[in-house]
Amino acid sequence: MTSQRVAVLKDLLEFIGIEGERLNLVWVSSAEGPRFAKEMTEFTEKIRALGPLNWNYQRAVAVGI
Amino acid sequence: MYDAIKERVKELLDSGEIKGFLALKNDNGNIKPHLYVSPVETNQLSIGDGETPGGARYPLAKILTILLQNHSGERFGILVRGCDQRALKALAAWNQISPEQVVPIGVACPEERAQACACALPYPDEWLEGEQVEPKDPRPVEWEEKIPLERLEVWRGEFEKCIKCYGCRNICPMCFCKECSLESEDVIAKGEIPPDLPMFHLVRAVHMIGRCVDCGLCEEACPASIPLRALYKKVNNIVETRFQFRSGIDQTEQSPLHKIVEPPAAI
Numbered sequence: 001m002t003s004q005r006v007a008v009l010k011d012l013l014e015f016i017g018i019e020g021e022r023l024n025l026v027w028v029s030s031a032e033g034p035r036f037a038k039e040m041t042e043f044t045e046k047i048r049a050l051g052p053l054n055w056n057y058q059r060a061v062a063v064g065i
Numbered sequence: 066m067y068d069a070i071k072e073r074v075k076e077l078l079d080s081g082e083i084k085g086f087l088a089l090k091n092d093n094g095n096i097k098p099h100l101y102v103s104p105v106e107t108n109q110l111s112i113g114d115g116e117t118p119g120g121a122r123y124p125l126a127k128i129l130t131i132l133l134q135n136h137s138g139e140r141f142g143i144l145v146r147g148c149d150q151r152a153l154k155a156l157a158a159w160n161q162i163s164p165e166q167v168v169p170i171g172v173a174c175p176e177e178r179a180q181a182c183a184c185a186l187p188y189p190d191e192w193l194e195g196e197q198v199e200p201k202d203p204r205p206v207e208w209e210e211k212i213p214l215e216r217l218e219v220w221r222g223e224f225e226k227c228i229k230c231y232g233c234r235n236i237c238p239m240c241f242c243k244e245c246s247l248e249s250e251d252v253i254a255k256g257e258i259p260p261d262l263p264m265f266h267l268v269r270a271v272h273m274i275g276r277c278v279d280c281g282l283c284e285e286a287c288p289a290s291i292p293l294r295a296l297y298k299k300v301n302n303i304v305e306t307r308f309q310f311r312s313g314i315d316q317t318e319q320s321p322l323h324k325i326v327e328p329p330a331a332i
Contacts, residue, residue, distance in 0.1 A: 009267065014213070
């Protein structure tokens with residue numbers, strides 16, 4: 001159920017103009033500490049690379065995004 | 066007018082086949098939902114002709130759901146347009162009503178109403194009054210062709226108009242949850258207007274997966290004129306593309322969220 005919901009939500013985010021990659025779903029067990037750390041680090045880096053949301057179109061155009 | 070419907074309702078009430086008939090009533094020019102329990106009342110029956118033909122609509126399927134919860138084992142009749150019947154089918158698929166308890170009496174929407182709604186199915190399976198009007202494709206969604214940045218601007222502007230009145234949820238025939246995430250302070254902060262952007266509207270949109278029957282009552286009810294129908298139309302399109310499912314068509318088919326599947330390798 002969650003996987004279906006998240007899949008739809010990703011498409012929906014794209015529809016309202018937000019990158020789908022800003023949403024991530026992974027299954028990590030409590031016994032997989034290092035894996036959790038790896039997933040989180042990778043995701044944080046991905047979000048950092050994407051930068052803040054471009055809520056303001058005029059401003060985004062002005063700075064040339 | 067509507068003699069065929071009135072006659073049928075009288076028969077059903079007289080024979081005791083139904084405990085009541087849920088429809089609309091013209092009360093001195095005001096159209097409102099009404100439960101007809103006596104055959105003599107039926108001369109006041111309305112199919113929703115207000116200022117325009119078929120102009121007045123109410124979430125009758127939602128009212129029926131509540132009625133059935135309080136009268137288990139009883140049968141009720143209900144006046145159904147195409148949208149009402151889609152809602153009833155979806156409610157049955159979600160186990161919210163038992164079809165055996167429901168006696169639908171159909172009415173096909175007049176041309177003017179069907180056009181105004183751009184309705185995908187402006188008539189139920191069977192109807193006693195009205196003419197069959199050509200259905201419209203429910204798939205095209207506004208702003209889909211714009212670039213992402215423009216879409217973000219459009220939707221942010223729309224969501225910002227929200228006054229958090231909960232009108233969209235309250236009128237929705239498919240909003241039947243006992244507890245609502247939109248009232249959970251963990252999800253939506255209390256006392257803020259507009260509500261969290263875009264959380265409030267996306268939470269509702271995600272909860273429309275496999276539910277929304279595109280009746281358009283939410284958009285009609287919205288005092289801020291947010292194009293909610295476009296948002297949920299998109300949800301329906303995504304669900305159809307991903308899961309080959311459209312809500313409100315087959316009452317025996319469960320929504321994709323009811324099926325346990327292996328999570329895809331990449332989402």
